[in-house]
Amino acid sequence: MEAFSYILEAADAHGLKVISPTVRRGTAEDKEAWWLAHFIAACEADVTYGCDVDKIHAFDLHNYNCQATKWEDPDNFIEQMQDDLKSMLAAHAPSRDAATWEAWVDNRNVWVTETSYALHSKSPHAHG
DSSP states (O other): OOOHHHHHHHHHHHTTOOEEEEEOOOOSSSSHHHHHHHHHHHHOOOOSSSGGGGGEEEEEEEEOOOOOHHHHSSTEEEHHHHHHHHHHHHHTTTTTHHHHHHHHHHHHHEEEEEOOOOGGGGTTTTOO
């Protein structure tokens, strides 16, 4: 929490917005939604460094699938990540109830900061 408090302080000092550590879908212990929920719970419980999760403006999402259906379908990557994070926060961050965490997640943007077409192409110049 100490390092994150420095990030929050620097962002405040320079008028910047903070995005979350990278998140993806998945609720197993080795998946990002599980990790981020535990990070957020620890931040909420912090009394030493002044960690404030409400200063997280957006979620940083990495996903390496460029198929349109994976981004546009009703059960797309973004919605899956949000649903996974909501369930993990409800289970592991007792400072707020499930409905409050759901609204907290829904009120944040999702920034896709890393993706790739290379995994779905046999040629670096393939189209379609």
